[in-house]
Amino acid sequence: MRYQLLEWDSDFFGIGVARIIPARLSREELTETLTQLQQQRVTLAYWFADQEFDHDVITSLGGVFVDRKTTFVVDLRTLHFDRIPLADRVEPFGDPMPVADLESLAVQSGEFSRFAVDPNLPKDKFVALYKVWIDRSIRKDLASEVLVIRDRDTIAGMVTLGEKNARGAIGLIAVDSRYRGRKYGEALVRAAQRWFATHGYEYGQVVTQGQNVAACYLYEKCGYSVERVECVYHFWIP
DSSP states (O other), X not given: OOEEEOHHHHHHHTSOEEEEOOSOOOHHXXXXXXXXXXXXXXXXXXXXXSSOOOHHHXXXXXXXXXXXXXXXXXXXXXXXXXXXXXXXXXXXXXXXXXXXHHHHHHHHHTTTSHXXXXXXXXXXXXXXXXXXHHHHHHTTSSOSEEEEEEXXXXXXXXXXXEEETTEEEEEEEEEOGGGTTXXXXXXXXXXXXXXXXXXXXXXXXXXXXXXXXXXXXXXXHTTOEEEEEEEEEEEEOO
């Protein structure tokens, strides 16, 4: 079988959602898979391809290019933490910090995400998705820790920390638009790297959108390098 039905996504979006599994398919195989998904009453299918597919073919099949998913990796053992200033303003999230600030930051973190750029997805669903993500991160369902930078009673930036592929993984990261240009993003990434190193991880990773040039530059500045790039398509099946 070339696809996987996604129960959580289907429940959240209120439509049948699936993921096409192979990273490389011929036009005939892709067409056949979409036909099978149509028979399964799937409306939306994600495809993470290992190379860019012909644009006209994608469009003819109801597809939309939504992301150039870029995975960055860093060997934490090569970082010289003694030369990196401690970010003394970074601290763990905790009561009574304002959850609404975190939810706003979570939505800002997804401004280049495939759920934001797909014109067929309602904006309110994108917003709700990222609020669920941060709320579950606070509860430690989707994250091991949430670090923040505060400006008095306001949370100016945040990063969620977890594990992926036995690596310390950054999940969500954002600096509020009012506080950008103050190197808060770098402070959060460096704090995340320290946290991963002290918790025994040898490698760190973070996934971002290729279109998010500022984020890609930040990760490279902090020692990450590109491990993998995937072209992500959303297929809307009538």
